[in-house]
Amino acid sequence: MGVKVRTLAIVFDSREASGYSSGDPVSGQVLLEAGERLAVAVLRLEARGCARVHCADKPAATAAAAGREEMVYLQQQQTLRQATGDQGCFTLQPGKHEFPFSFHLPQGPLVTSFNGKYGSVKYWVTAILERPGVPNQIVKREFSVISQIDVNAPNFLSSVSKSKEKTIGCWFLTSGPISLSAKIERSGFCNGESIPIYAEFENCSSRLIMPKAAIFQTQTYLANEKTKTFRQMIANVRGNHVASGSTESWNGKALKIPPVNPSILDCCIIRVEYSLAVYVHIPGSKRLMLELPIVIGTIPYNSFGSRTSSVSSQFSMDMSWLQLALPEQPEAPPNYADVVSEEDLARQFPSVPQADHLEHEFGSPIFAYIQEFRFQPPPVYSEVDPNPILAEEMQREVSFEI
Incomplete structure (x- = not known):
């Protein structure tokens, strides 16, 4: 320098x-x-x-x-x-x-x-x-530059499923078929997430098979009309052996995504794509495999937001009939006098004595009694019952009929 x-x-x-x-x-x-x-x-x-x-x-x-x-x-x-x-x-x-x-x-x-x-x-x-x-x-x-990929986009939230079948044998010496079906609930994931795999393996052949799953990264390069492809496995998981005449089910078997580069889908000379391969290892024969395309994004999956949006859309769909049933301008409620008669009104609200009549009965202004009751102290606490009930009265009140 x-x-x-x-x-x-x-x-x-x-x-x-x-x-x-x-x-x-x-x-x-x-x-x-x-x-x-x-x-x-x-x-x-x-x-x-x-x-x-x-x-x-x-x-x-x-x-x-x-x-x-x-x-x-x-x-x-x-x-x-x-x-x-x-x-x-x-x-x-x-x-x-x-x-x-x-x-x-x-x-x-x-x-x-x-x-x-x-x-x-x-x-x-x-x-x-x-x-x-x-x-x-x-x-x-x-x-470093990161192209943001939101895995909550609608095209990444739909489920992906495939099925495949293979018959093992040579010429007329054939055994039963081996069938495989796999499904994932969505195709968008991020680093560190686990992919729940739902799969069914049916072995009707005479061989012992092994179900497996793996995540593959495929790099595609294009230059001067020449194409190069490089493919590598970045994670895998295996299940239990499936004997002849038996079946195996994966009800959400987890396969964790390691730290990898996000998918590159917007470059015309370099593409980086991922796929989930669910396959069966068959001794003495080529493996039976199916691949489900996945995308590795940068914005994590928001299960609550996706579920809320789907529920709200369903609710708006189910409640749309209310718009047809409700009138444009609601009617005014009826007058109370039109519904209740004068006799019912008098029965519900009895006449209240006037203040002058009460003062004549008590011999003094009614306000004095109100103030007297208002400022009265609470009663003194005592464990002795001021109104005891005698044992004879209790025996008299309780009777048994035979």
Whole structure:
């Protein structure tokens, strides 16, 4: 890097760990430590992101012969510091210097960062320090981009099922068939989730079979009309042996998804797809297999939200008949006098004595009695019953009939 420049590095802000998405701001600092005074022409930053494919197994002289292809998704540059006016250089004093930078990722769809067998998708930032009479000093650092895939989308919530059958034998020496059927409730999952597998295995052959399930990752690369495919198993599970004439059922057998790259479905030269394979290992014969396509997303499955939306839609469907039954303007309630007669009204509400009559009965204003009762203290507690019931009265009240 030269004697005078001790450190030239790029540091991203804290969001780098979780990854960036389309339209997000990317910010950080270029750190430079000078051992002595530096004359600098310009310090600039370049941001770049692209998908690259190299389908050839051996290196070739040209990119076309090597089967290479490139798709650019990000290309930006900015000047962090340069000389002003007619000055050809600016001076940096000895010590540490920070040059902040910030830019936004494109709003359009970006492909998730990926590093595969015959290609990759990478995003990086390059800081270039130009000084007179000295070769340019360059530092590069990558950052990850994630294309968000919501597994709660309707096309990922529908169930997937398949069935298959195979007969084992040679010419006229054949045994009974082996049948297999499998189902998953949805096709969208995220890292760390377990896939519940519902499957039925029926063995009508004369051999002992073993049911299994696995998650496969298929990488497809396209460059100059050449296609390369790489397939690998990333997780598997097995069941119990199924003897001849027996059946085996999986009622939600769990297969956990390990940390893997999300599905890449929006790139024209690189695709990363996943499938759940449910198969039967048959000794001395090819295995019986069926594959259910799955998608590894980034936004986790929300069972409560999905269930609530389905229930609410069903409720709105079932209650739609009320709109036909209810009138546009409700009728006013009937008058109380029209429903209750004067005789019923007098019977329900007996005449209340007037205050003058009560005062004549008590010999003093009624308000005095109200205040007297209002401020009376509670009765004194006592364990002795003030109104005891004699034993003779109790015997007289209780009688038995034979």
